[in-house]
Amino acid sequence: MSKSLLLISRQAPWSGPGAREALDIVLAGGAFDLPIGLLFMDDGVFQLAPHQHARAVQQKDLSANLQALGLFGVDEVFACSHSLTERGLAPPASAQPLSSDEISTLIDRYDQVMTL
Template sequence: MAKSLLLICRQSGGTAAREALDIALAGGAFELPIALLFMDDGVFQLPTAQQPAALEQKDLGANLQALPLFGVDELYVCQESLARRGLAEATLSVPVTPLHGVELPTLLARFDLVMTL
């Protein structure tokens, strides 16, 4: 049986953000059990109507939208990270399950492997 993987996305853009989504899409294509948790500045990947080209960054919106097509349905977001950055769940481009900080250890314990990017 394949080991389950939780990818924690803590950065808003750049190489780490792209790599996390690439890993999720590749693993999903092979039907591996993968979930993503967006926290800290990683929550900035989620709002709609972003303009990453203005910062000379690649638009990750299409990759986020493709996650369910690859079987990556478990998307979580740290509620405190959203609140600290002035973001509301209603403004996000993909459906996510909000978690409070006290719920994070339970989520982490569900997965065989945890990778932070």
Template sequence: MARSMLLVTRQAPWAGPSAREALDVVLAGGAFDLPLGLLFLDDGVFQLAPAQQAARLQQKDLTANLQALPLFGVEALYASRSSLLARGLDASRLTLPVELLDDSELGALLNRYDHVITL
């Protein structure tokens, strides 16, 4: 039986390569039918913000990669409600449907997966 893995992405899409690397890992795992989840935490929730203008920062837009997640079988998508609130993001305007978790629910999520990787 395949071991499950949760990737926790904590970096804004324009803060360096970590956000892109997290998506690459999840997409690769999804291609191999691994049981995967992706948690957007801290500044990682900025990846879900609409109307990103990555080109202005000479970065690549991650929106297409995010939209491809369900095509690769990655449907277990989560976001920290408190991270969204702290950064002024409206949960109803996110670019992906995610399950919003309160801080008290994050520990239970982490315990559901065999492996947790934070990028």
């Protein structure tokens, strides 16, 4: 039986390779039918913001990777409500917003948790 994995992405899409690496791990896990979830927290919620201009900061656009999550069987996508509010972002349709208490419960549901 596969162990479940929750990946917590905390880096903005333009802050370096961490955001891209987190998405790559989640997509690979989904491709191999690993029970996997993705939680965006802190500056990681910026990955969910619409109309990213990745070329302006010489980064790869991650929006296609985010849109592919469902195709790879990754249906458990969450965002920290507090992080969204702090950064002036509206809750995205692509991720379920969670309170701090709900995040604690979510983390307890998974066998393994990885933060990037």
